[in-house]
Amino acid sequence: MNPYSALDRSERRRRHRRNRRIIVAAELTAIAAVLAAGGIFVGKKLTGGSPEQTATATVPPTPESSSIITADTTAPAETETTAPSPAADLLAQANRLALGYDYDAAIALLQNDAEAAALPEIQEAITGYEAVKASLVRTPISQITHVFFHSLVVDNSLAFDGDEDEAGYNQVMTTISEFEKILQALYDKGFVLVRLHDMAYETTDENGNPVMKAGDIMLPEGKTPFVMSQDDLCYYPYMTGDGFATRMIIGEDGKPACEMKMPDGSVSTGAYDLVPILENFIQEHPDFSYKGARAVLAFTGYEGILGYRTAASYADSETYEQDRAEAAKVAQCLRDNGWELASHSWGHLNLGTVEWERFKTDTDKWEAEVESLIGPTDIILYPFGADIGDWRPYTTENQRFSYLYNMGFRYYCNVDSNPYWVQLGDTFIRQGRRNLDGYRMWKDISAEDPSSRKLDDLFRSEDIFDSDRPTPVPEM
Numbered sequence: 001m002n003p004y005s006a007l008d009r010s011e012r013r014r015r016h017r018r019n020r021r022i023i024v025a026a027e028l029t030a031i032a033a034v035l036a037a038g039g040i041f042v043g044k045k046l047t048g049g050s051p052e053q054t055a056t057a058t059v060p061p062t063p064e065s066s067s068i069i070t071a072d073t074t075a076p077a078e079t080e081t082t083a084p085s086p087a088a089d090l091l092a093q094a095n096r097l098a099l100g101y102d103y104d105a106a107i108a109l110l111q112n113d114a115e116a117a118a119l120p121e122i123q124e125a126i127t128g129y130e131a132v133k134a135s136l137v138r139t140p141i142s143q144i145t146h147v148f149f150h151s152l153v154v155d156n157s158l159a160f161d162g163d164e165d166e167a168g169y170n171q172v173m174t175t176i177s178e179f180e181k182i183l184q185a186l187y188d189k190g191f192v193l194v195r196l197h198d199m200a201y202e203t204t205d206e207n208g209n210p211v212m213k214a215g216d217i218m219l220p221e222g223k224t225p226f227v228m229s230q231d232d233l234c235y236y237p238y239m240t241g242d243g244f245a246t247r248m249i250i251g252e253d254g255k256p257a258c259e260m261k262m263p264d265g266s267v268s269t270g271a272y273d274l275v276p277i278l279e280n281f282i283q284e285h286p287d288f289s290y291k292g293a294r295a296v297l298a299f300t301g302y303e304g305i306l307g308y309r310t311a312a313s314y315a316d317s318e319t320y321e322q323d324r325a326e327a328a329k330v331a332q333c334l335r336d337n338g339w340e341l342a343s344h345s346w347g348h349l350n351l352g353t354v355e356w357e358r359f360k361t362d363t364d365k366w367e368a369e370v371e372s373l374i375g376p377t378d379i380i381l382y383p384f385g386a387d388i389g390d391w392r393p394y395t396t397e398n399q400r401f402s403y404l405y406n407m408g409f410r411y412y413c414n415v416d417s418n419p420y421w422v423q424l425g426d427t428f429i430r431q432g433r434r435n436l437d438g439y440r441m442w443k444d445i446s447a448e449d450p451s452s453r454k455l456d457d458l459f460r461s462e463d464i465f466d467s468d469r470p471t472p473v474p475e476m
């Protein structure tokens with residue numbers, strides 16, 4: 001049977017619409033629950049946090065170091081116009097690393113070439129990087145915010161066209177214009193993208209047991225680390241024709257790109273979603289990414305990933321094998337470019353409440369159908385933001401946690417509207433995520449009580465909100 005038959009498609013549309021309605025309701029419940037708990041973990045010292053984690057070295061940047069930063073910013077352009085020398089080339093490479101806050105790598109690169117390292121300009125650069133490095137500040141991981149998005153709306157007139165899907169898009173999606181403004185606003189405020197794996201990492205304790213430790217995120221004073229993620233990077237069939245990209249591909253430059261089927265039936269390649277837009281932004285602003293960090297991308301499995309119909313239910317499709325091979329290549333390209341890949345469950349289930357047997361089969365199906373394509377991952381972003389426990393640290397008594405832990409998961413993210421909610425346990429880390437979508441921005445804009453606004457630490461929603469959106473954005 002043709003998996004693209006009208007019957008299947010409408011069934012899937014129904015199922016997904018229902019899912020999305022539940023998403024929103026559950027996210028609101030989760031937010032309300034945390035608010036009711038008095039945001040008890042916000043800013044609080046967390047289990048396993050080391051004393052060093054809160055100690056910060058606040059050495060003001062020396063005049064030399066700031067002049068070097070300024071000079072370095074223009075260095076690559078200068079080297080192109082003057083006669084290229086091996087030293088200039090090396091300095092440009094080191095500069096690129098330093099712009100991404102990897103001063104150790106920049107210094108190592110310069111010291112590696114013994115001949116070059118003897119040159120005065122190289123020695124000066126090393127001294128400069130060392131001075132900047134000495135002035136860096138450690139951010140406590142308990143104060144790191146995490147923002148997330150769904151597929152971006154490319155064509156507002158198709159997404160907001162009054163059809164049955166409009167309300168859902170208006171609530172949980174973000175438009176490209178909004179996303180670009182958000183990136184600029186975050187950049188202007190000094191936000192710097194970090195990986196979840198920068199926040200904490202797994203190592204072994206003195207007895208050889210696995211243990212999670214807080215990472216050392218070292219940034220210049222005035223810079224603020226944050227994590228970004230994107231959910232449901234699957235380009236579900238129900239979105240076709242509604243103004244979204246249709247799949248991800250590897251572009252001619254070897255970077256991830258998007259394809260989009262246009263209303264006239266042609267297929268266009270371009271920056272039609274978060275991944276290529278953020279890639280381009282970081283190319284222009286390398287100081288927006290800490291040591292090459294990109295966002296976390298989360299996949300369900302029931303319709304396949306990245307716009308490829310890789311789910312087992314499509315096994316009879318003529319393009320099934322090719323879709324699986326292509327999706328795996330794109331996933332590898334994403335990893336190679338610094339993106340972190342994550343589970344969003346196979347069937348977009350509420351993993352906190354779904355019955356136990358289904359929890360297990362769903363998790364196994366994700367491993368069989370998605371992890372087999374994208375490779376091992378230790379991150380799970382809960383569908384609906386619905387956690388598998390309350391705010392107290394997970395224990396092995398929690399059989400859902402134990403199951404996910406044994407599948408290799410160490411990073412667990414729910415949804416929470418507070419600026420930050422981070423819990424470092426002995427064997428895991430949990431973080432709350434904030435939805436930057438039409439629903440959340442409209443809540444800020446229409447708030448009667450200014451103290452209920454949630455996004456002002458990031459941007460003013462009035463400056464971002466797309467005027468193409470129907471208002472009011474409907475309640476979930």
Ligand SMILES: [Zn+2]
Pocket residue numbers: 023231232344348383384
């Ligand atoms: Zn989702």
